[in-house]
Amino acid sequence: MKRATRDRRRNGESGQVLILAVVAMILIVIAALLLFDVQTVIRGKVKAQNAVDAAALTAAEWQKHSLNVIGELNMYRATGALISEPFFRIGVLNDPNTNDGELYGELENAWEKINIPDGDFARFPNAGDYFDQDGNFIVERYDEFTDELIRIEKERRFLMATDRLISQMQTRMAFAGPLIAFGAAQKAAEANGLLRDTDAGESLAEYRNILADKVNELWNDQDYYNDDAFGYFWGSPYVSMLNSVRDAGLYVSTRFTFSGMPTLVSDSSQILAIFLGRNETYFDILHRNWIKLAPLLQEYDFPDNWWNDLRSVETRHYSYQSDLLPLHIDFSTSRNPYDKAAKINAFEKYDHWKQRGFKGYIGDYFNDEDPVEYVVEAIPGEVTTDEVTGERHYSTRYEVGPISDADGNPVEPYFIYHDEDADMRYNVLPTLTWALFDSNWRTYSDDHMQEWEGKMLRGHFKQGADYQAGARAYFSASQDTAPALLTGSMGQKKRDGNVRNNRGVPRNQFYPNVGDVFSPTVAHYDAEQVAAELRRLENSRFLQKIQTDALAKPTGVLKVKDGSRLRPFEAGRMVLPVFDDTALIPVSLEPVYGLSLSEKGWLYSQVGFLPELYDSPTLEEAFGRALEKHPERRMDYFPYYLALRLLNDPNFRKEGLDWLANHKGDEPDSGSGIKLH
Amino acid sequence: MCCSTRHHPSRAPRACRAWENHVPANGFFAPGRRVAVLRAAARRRGERGSAILESFLSMLLLGLILFGVLQLFQLALAQMIADYAAFRGARAAAVGFKNDWAVIESLVKAAPASGPIHFDDNPNPSLYAEETILENFMYQKEGYEDVDYSYWSGDMQVHTNYRCPEYGRPMRGGCSICQLPNKPYVYANPRGFDETMYFHFSFRNYPLTVPFYKFVTGHESVTISSEAEITNYSSRILE
Numbered sequence: 001m002k003r004a005t006r007d008r009r010r011n012g013e014s015g016q017v018l019i020l021a022v023v024a025m026i027l028i029v030i031a032a033l034l035l036f037d038v039q040t041v042i043r044g045k046v047k048a049q050n051a052v053d054a055a056a057l058t059a060a061e062w063q064k065h066s067l068n069v070i071g072e073l074n075m076y077r078a079t080g081a082l083i084s085e086p087f088f089r090i091g092v093l094n095d096p097n098t099n100d101g102e103l104y105g106e107l108e109n110a111w112e113k114i115n116i117p118d119g120d121f122a123r124f125p126n127a128g129d130y131f132d133q134d135g136n137f138i139v140e141r142y143d144e145f146t147d148e149l150i151r152i153e154k155e156r157r158f159l160m161a162t163d164r165l166i167s168q169m170q171t172r173m174a175f176a177g178p179l180i181a182f183g184a185a186q187k188a189a190e191a192n193g194l195l196r197d198t199d200a201g202e203s204l205a206e207y208r209n210i211l212a213d214k215v216n217e218l219w220n221d222q223d224y225y226n227d228d229a230f231g232y233f234w235g236s237p238y239v240s241m242l243n244s245v246r247d248a249g250l251y252v253s254t255r256f257t258f259s260g261m262p263t264l265v266s267d268s269s270q271i272l273a274i275f276l277g278r279n280e281t282y283f284d285i286l287h288r289n290w291i292k293l294a295p296l297l298q299e300y301d302f303p304d305n306w307w308n309d310l311r312s313v314e315t316r317h318y319s320y321q322s323d324l325l326p327l328h329i330d331f332s333t334s335r336n337p338y339d340k341a342a343k344i345n346a347f348e349k350y351d352h353w354k355q356r357g358f359k360g361y362i363g364d365y366f367n368d369e370d371p372v373e374y375v376v377e378a379i380p381g382e383v384t385t386d387e388v389t390g391e392r393h394y395s396t397r398y399e400v401g402p403i404s405d406a407d408g409n410p411v412e413p414y415f416i417y418h419d420e421d422a423d424m425r426y427n428v429l430p431t432l433t434w435a436l437f438d439s440n441w442r443t444y445s446d447d448h449m450q451e452w453e454g455k456m457l458r459g460h461f462k463q464g465a466d467y468q469a470g471a472r473a474y475f476s477a478s479q480d481t482a483p484a485l486l487t488g489s490m491g492q493k494k495r496d497g498n499v500r501n502n503r504g505v506p507r508n509q510f511y512p513n514v515g516d517v518f519s520p521t522v523a524h525y526d527a528e529q530v531a532a533e534l535r536r537l538e539n540s541r542f543l544q545k546i547q548t549d550a551l552a553k554p555t556g557v558l559k560v561k562d563g564s565r566l567r568p569f570e571a572g573r574m575v576l577p578v579f580d581d582t583a584l585i586p587v588s589l590e591p592v593y594g595l596s597l598s599e600k601g602w603l604y605s606q607v608g609f610l611p612e613l614y615d616s617p618t619l620e621e622a623f624g625r626a627l628e629k630h631p632e633r634r635m636d637y638f639p640y641y642l643a644l645r646l647l648n649d650p651n652f653r654k655e656g657l658d659w660l661a662n663h664k665g666d667e668p669d670s671g672s673g674i675k676l677h
Numbered sequence: 678m679c680c681s682t683r684h685h686p687s688r689a690p691r692a693c694r695a696w697e698n699h700v701p702a703n704g705f706f707a708p709g710r711r712v713a714v715l716r717a718a719a720r721r722r723g724e725r726g727s728a729i730l731e732s733f734l735s736m737l738l739l740g741l742i743l744f745g746v747l748q749l750f751q752l753a754l755a756q757m758i759a760d761y762a763a764f765r766g767a768r769a770a771a772v773g774f775k776n777d778w779a780v781i782e783s784l785v786k787a788a789p790a791s792g793p794i795h796f797d798d799n800p801n802p803s804l805y806a807e808e809t810i811l812e813n814f815m816y817q818k819e820g821y822e823d824v825d826y827s828y829w830s831g832d833m834q835v836h837t838n839y840r841c842p843e844y845g846r847p848m849r850g851g852c853s854i855c856q857l858p859n860k861p862y863v864y865a866n867p868r869g870f871d872e873t874m875y876f877h878f879s880f881r882n883y884p885l886t887v888p889f890y891k892f893v894t895g896h897e898s899v900t901i902s903s904e905a906e907i908t909n910y911s912s913r914i915l916e
Contacts, residue, residue, distance in 0.1 A: 017735040024743040031750045038754055038789075042761045049768065458775045458869070459915035555913045583913035584772045676769050676782040676815060 041546070048477045049548045049677075051192035053584060055185035055252045056552035059325055059473035060582040062184055064554035066177025067327055067471060070170045070435050071577035077166045080159060081428050156428070163432050167331060168230040170435045174321035174329055175234050179241045182254070182324045185475060189251035194477055200250040200597040207258060207323075208242040210607065214260050215239060229320045230331075230433070238322070252475040253598035258323040261595065262312040262606050269309065272300050276310060276610075279602040282643035290656045290663075297656045307619065307644065312611035319438075328440040328470025329575055335430040337572035437569035440470035452589060456674065464557035464565035474592040476549035550677075551587045554579040588674040601636035609637045619644050748885055755901045758790035759878050762865070763905040767876030770867035773911035780865045783878050784829055785815050787863060790880070792827030828880055829863035864902075874909040878902065 190196075215227065215235035227235045266273035275281045275296045284292040300306075321327055444452070444466050453460055556579035557565040568578045595603055609626040616622035623641045627634060646652045766783030770776060788794075794807050802810060813821035862882070868875045879902030887899060 017732060017739065020736055020739055024739050027743060028746050031747055035750050035753055039757055042757050046761065046764055049764075053768075456775060456778060457773045457915060458770065458911060459773075461914055462916045465914040581913050583910040585910070585914065586772050586774065589773075674816065676774060676778055677765070677772065 044479060044546050045548070047193050048479050048546050049550070051189045051194045052252055052475050052477045052548055052550040053552075054188040054192050055475040055477075056473045056550040057582055057584060058188040059181040059185040059475065060471075060552035060554050062177060062181030063325060063327060063471040063473060064556075064579040064582055066173050066181070067329075067554060067575060067579050068577040069173050069177070070327070070329060071575045071579075073166050073170050073173075074435055074575055075577065077163060077432060077434070080162050080166075081432060159428060160431065164230050167433045167435070168232045170329075170331075171229040171232050171234065171320045174327055174435075175238050176241065176322075178322035178325040178327060179238075179245060181473065182322075183245045183248060185254075185473065186245065186248060186251050189475070189477065190249065194251040195479060196249050197251055197253055197478065197598060199478075199600040200253040201246055203253075203595075203597040203600045203603050204242065204246045204250060206600075206603055206607065208239055208246065210260050211235075211242070211258070212239045234320070250597070252477050253596055254324065254473075254475050255592050255594040255596050256324050256326075257315065257594040259315060259318045261315045262611060263315050264310050264610060265313055266309045266311070269300050271296060272306070273310065276644075279599055282640050285643040285646050286639065288656070290659045293656055294660050297653055297660070302648075302650075302653065305617065306648075307613040307622070308615060310610070310613050312606075312614065325473055326471070328438045330436045330438040331433050332436050333431065333433045337434055337436060337574050338429060340572040435575045436573040437575060438470060438573075441467065441567075441569040441573070443467050443567065456586070462557070462565070464567050464570075465555065467567045467569070468590050469553040469555075471554055472590055472592065473552045474549065474587075476547065476596065476598065478598050479546045548677075549587055549675075550584060551590065551592065552582055552584045553590070555581045555583050586675070587677060601639065604630070604633050604636040605640040608633060609640055613644075619648060748887070752883075752885060752887075752899075752901065755790040755880055755883060756903070758787055759880060759901050759903040760905075762787035763876050763878035763903040764907075766865055766867060766878055767874055767905035767907045770869060770876060771874040771907040771909050771911060773915055776867050779867045779876065781815060781817070783865045783876065784863065785811050787829065787878065787880075788826060791829050791863070792884075795825040795827070828883065869909050869911070871912055872909055874907050874911075876905045876907075878904070 227233050264273045264277040275293075281293070281296075283289075290297070319326070320331060321329060444461075449461075449466065556568055558568055558571055558576065558578050559565055568576065595606075608630055609623065612622040612625045613619075616625065619641065623637065626637055762783040765786040766779045769782040770779035774782070784791075788807075788811060794802060794810065796802055796807075796810055810821065810824055814824040862880075864877065864879045864881055866877045868877070879900055881900050882898040883901050885899045890896070890899060
């Protein structure tokens with residue numbers, strides 16, 4: 001055998017099979033690598049989707065709990081008002097026909113007994129004890145009467161204090177609940193195997209810093225940024241909670257808007273501000289995506305130093321709740337909720353009253369005035385002299401004060417009698433502060449319903465479920481596919497060089513020619529550095545990431561007595577504990593706005609670079625100023641600076657306008673934008 | 678007799694000349710060595726066929742192993758893609774999309790294992806063009822309602838298996854009659870119940886030639902199937 005082998009080797013026959021074996025091995029290894037690559041990508045995609053789903057559902061679950069707690073507190077407030085003895089008439093209407101032996105009827109009977117036509121106080125609680133049959137006040141019982149008023153006043157104040165405390169608890173829940181939801185979502189994503197998203201973490205830290213600065217400014221500008229929410233000074237605890245969430249690590253990102261977030265405005269051109277206020281515009285510029293840029297190029301003239309017209313103003317949207325995953329509740333002190341509730345027959349008795357000829361709303365019969373206001377201090381006001389008679393008139397102002405003075409001694413009370421109080425009742429309802437659903441909770445529009453129910457969804461919405469939830473949990477994940485060597489961009493956009501851009505629009509180059517755009521004396525960066533940065537950007541387009549997102553919301557309907565189901569906000573928009581489940585919904589079904597936490601560069605540019613444009617003579621100078629403050633953010637600012645440089649180039653704009661002129665009518669469809677997940 | 682008549686003309690002309698002259702190429706000549714060379718040559722002459730045979734058998738074996746392994750890889754790849762397609766289809770249906778949309782979602786996700794695309798307007802589309810076509814198909818834009826891959830019919834409207842009695846008829850949701858489909862196609866079907874959404878995805882008659890497949894599986898053709906199961910979230914808001 002050895003001899004035969006030796007002979008064959010001598011004959012030059014050796015290696016024939018070896019070559020084939022080597023080729024086969026190479027093929028098998030490549031195939032195996034491809035297989036493992038594909039497996040890595042697919043596993044990554046499934047894992048990312050499951051993790052984002054878990055994060056969204058977890059957050060929605062906590063939003064559900066938070067809303068229910070706030071709803072329970074509303075119920076507690078209502079109960080507190082109802083059991084308050086002086087206000088027992090709440091909800092009783094001036095309807096003498098209601099005499100059916102029920103509670104309401106009994107109250108009406110009581111009212112009838114004390115209803116003496118000419119007595120202003122006849123309808124006052126226990127008025128019969130203080131007025132004779134002719135409606136005259138029994139002077140001998142004055143002390144008892146004032147004691148009764150003081151007792152009522154004490155109870156009213158107690159109720160108001162309770163109301164404020166409940167509002168404070170609701171506010172705490174509106175801050176802490178969503179942040180717990182946000183933190184829990186991060187843990188769910190981590191438990192499902194996602195890697196840490198450092199960009200999102202840094203964005204959250206930037207948001208926290210902005211907010212902390214605002215909190216420090218509160219003392220100087222209370223009107224703008226009120227830190228006191230019904231006695232809860234939320235600023236510091238909120239920043240502290242953000243710190244905790246950030247320290248625990250971020251794995252998924254969400255979209256949000258926050259008070260203090262800069263927004264671009266322009267005095268002369270709204271379209272300029274709108275376009276440059278969007279992150280996507282800058283990448284449309286870099287990609288020469290003329291279709292998307294068409295309105296800007298065609299409608300704006302770009303005068304010299306056009307960027308000086310862009311001012312960066314802080315968003316002054318302030319509400320008593322977390323910016324992250326907000327519940328979108330509002331606090332209101334008015335009679336509107338009752339009127340709205342009555343309008344949709346949410347009150348059980350309302351229908352009964354209507355059948356007996358009652359017209360109008362509860363608020364019509366319960367005005368905001370109280371019959372007697374208890375005061376302890378009469379403050380002399382201005383003194384005026386009648387020019388004709390020479391009489392002097394004093395305008396006295398009364399202020400509500402404590403029942404006792406600073407030393408705890410009883411104070412002689414004063415009373416102000418409000419003749420304008422039509423119902424002569426203590427009416428506590430309009431003075432209570434309720435947590436309400438804000439306008440983000442609304443029914444779907446007809447167009448929306450037609451598109452979704454008719455075309456996209458597998459069924460009709462259940463009764464009471466066809467609404468857009470203000471509380472929505474949107475999460476996205478962006479994971480590297482670095483382990484997948486061969487197919488790192490599988491399933492993502494793979495572009496074939498200089499032929500087309502990402503919307504199928506033919507273009508000359510993927511990125512601009514450095515020499516065309518940059519003069520040799522570009523401030524801070526020479527052409528070589530710019531070219532290196534461009535290469536980095538271009539390469540980054542091919543290092544695609546697995547990106548996915550999910551949207552979930554708490555679900556629930558308001559079940560009313562007749563068996564029908566109302567949307568949760570249909571009972572006077574009052575938050576009630578009606579949420580019993582959570583559901584993943586199509587991402588495109590309900591809008592998600594705001595800044596993505598994973599868009600770190602955009603956030604940095606919004607707060608650091610774009611505000612420098614306003615009075616800057618050149619773009620380079622604005623860029624330089626921004627870098628002076630944060631030199632470490634060069635890479636984050638750069639794409640935005642580069643895009644503005646391009647937009648400032650008349651040749652670039654002409655190229656776009658020429659392309660648009662040559663492609664009239666054959667522009668590619670920009671897509672429906674509906675994601676099938 | 679010249680060796681060239683016994684061998685293929687392209688085979689080793691230098692060795693052939695050396696055999697004719699009986700002289701080593703370096704010109705060294707010795708009687709003892711000549712005998713040894715002659716003996717070795719005779720032995721080689723007798724072994725030549727066996728060497729070819731050995732090489733052939735080795736190559737055959739290696740080729741079989743190679744193609745077998747590659748086919749296994751292809752099978753595994755298709756299985757993974759099918760798993761992913763089923764997952765995406767199930768999720769789309771679970772969040773409330775109509776079955777048609779869920780099927781489209783799964784079909785698009787199954788494209789990497791579905792063979793070459795057939796598109797009338799562009800018979801030889803690039804990878805980028807294919808992505809654009811798929812994107813348009815995903816949103817059912819005008820002109821893109823029917824996109825065909827070799828292993829699936831994009832519109833799923835008409836039965837593509839002409840051996841099946843249902844041939845030419847609408848087959849949305851798949852056909853349970855045909856047992857011997859001769860053309861590859863996919864079967865994608867979401868089945869939603871109150872709390873769970875199931876999605877079955879399979880490549881039927883996948884173009885693989887697996888020996889003894891019928892013996893092992895009992896089926897004539899290769900079926901690569903996968904089923905995904907996800908909580909039916911749509912039941913919370915839809916009826």
